[in-house]
Amino acid sequence: MKIKSFLIVLFSTTLFSFAAEGESVEVKAAPDVVKESQGTVLITGANRGLGLELSRQFAADGYHVIGTARSPEKAIELKEVADEVLALDVTSDESIKGLSAALKGQPIDILVHNAGYFGPTQGLGSERDKSSTLKALTRSEVLDCFAVNAAGPIFVTQGLIPNLKKSKQAKIVVISSRSGIINQTRSAGAYGYRISKTAVNRAVKIMSVDKALGNSIVVAVAPGHNKTDMGGDRAKLTPEVSMQKVKSLIEGLTQKQAGRFWYYNGEELPW
Ligand SMILES: NC(=O)c1ccc[n+]([C@@H]2O[C@H](COP(=O)([O-])OP(=O)(O)OC[C@H]3O[C@@H](n4cnc5c(N)ncnc54)[C@H](OP(=O)(O)O)[C@@H]3O)[C@@H](O)[C@H]2O)c1
Numbered sequence: 001m002k003i004k005s006f007l008i009v010l011f012s013t014t015l016f017s018f019a020a021e022g023e024s025v026e027v028k029a030a031p032d033v034v035k036e037s038q039g040t041v042l043i044t045g046a047n048r049g050l051g052l053e054l055s056r057q058f059a060a061d062g063y064h065v066i067g068t069a070r071s072p073e074k075a076i077e078l079k080e081v082a083d084e085v086l087a088l089d090v091t092s093d094e095s096i097k098g099l100s101a102a103l104k105g106q107p108i109d110i111l112v113h114n115a116g117y118f119g120p121t122q123g124l125g126s127e128r129d130k131s132s133t134l135k136a137l138t139r140s141e142v143l144d145c146f147a148v149n150a151a152g153p154i155f156v157t158q159g160l161i162p163n164l165k166k167s168k169q170a171k172i173v174v175i176s177s178r179s180g181i182i183n184q185t186r187s188a189g190a191y192g193y194r195i196s197k198t199a200v201n202r203a204v205k206i207m208s209v210d211k212a213l214g215n216s217i218v219v220a221v222a223p224g225h226n227k228t229d230m231g232g233d234r235a236k237l238t239p240e241v242s243m244q245k246v247k248s249l250i251e252g253l254t255q256k257q258a259g260r261f262w263y264y265n266g267e268e269l270p271w
Pocket residue numbers: 044045046047048049050051069070071088089090091113114115116117124148175176177178222223224225226227228229230231232235
């Protein structure tokens with residue numbers, strides 16, 4: 001159990017024992033010891049990279065963090081950080097059903113679709129992505145990228161509609177990429193990854209006006225080129241810096257920003 005959860009349990013036990021004795025006692029929480037949850041955040045693909053860092057930052061700020069991983073038993077770092085670690089493969093309907101069942105009745109205030117797949121070579125703009133060229137591209141690379149990056153956020157959102165509607169105003173954030181911007185195409189390659197990010201941007205725009213999601217705010221966010229397994233070592237940004245800005249951006253979102261595409265630093269991006 002994380003220290004934060006332990007203190008909350010300890011505090012509520014103390015409160016209960018006073019009440020049980022029939023005393024009318026007003027107990028004020030010491031703000032530096034017991035912090036009320038800022039809301040519940042669910043982040044997919046949270047066991048490493050940007051998802052792990054974003055989970056860490058939301059948890060440090062008093063949010064109730066649910067991190068998902070394909071193999072929760074191996075998500076050692078995430079378990080240190082998140083309040084709950086749940087299994088989720090975003091390409092599997094069974095897995096999404098299991099997640100919905102595990103979260104039945106629980107509101108979700110912020111849903112971050114972070115899980116992503118670049119292709120068999122991994123690595124943006126490096127020597128490593130050479131096999132994503134037209135000559136080497138395979139059908140399975142394109143379809144796998146679509147299954148994770150484009151269909152994943154749509155079906156995970158679908159599975160969590162009841163939880164999102166339990167929030168006063170849920171925020172649904174798809175971690176997309178500038179590589180999905182159609183008019184910014186200077187080099188070839190990474191077909192599967194890039195078209196799947198373009199597709200998910202389209203889904204964001206559609207979900208942002210979908211009445212099934214109530215008054216939820218739906219946006220796409222590009223995190224910038226980061227040093228992670230996917231981003232590689234040549235990336236200029238660190239997940240700490242990028243996710244700090246993404247967290248602030250998410251916290252400040254209003255309905256006016258819905259259905260739009262944001263860069264991690266708060267600038268608006270074209271589709
Ligand atoms: N890093 C960058 O420079 C960069 C730039 C632009 C956009 N992005 C986007 O930012 C997001 C996070 O990227 P990252 O750099 O942190 O990538 P990463 O280090 O490669 O991590 C990817 C995460 O996605 C999970 N994942 C992959 N397939 C999944 C599936 N079918 N179901 C559930 N989870 C799955 C992975 O889980 P496993 O550990 O089980 O594989 C891992 O947790 C992605 O959407 C990516 O496209 C990253």
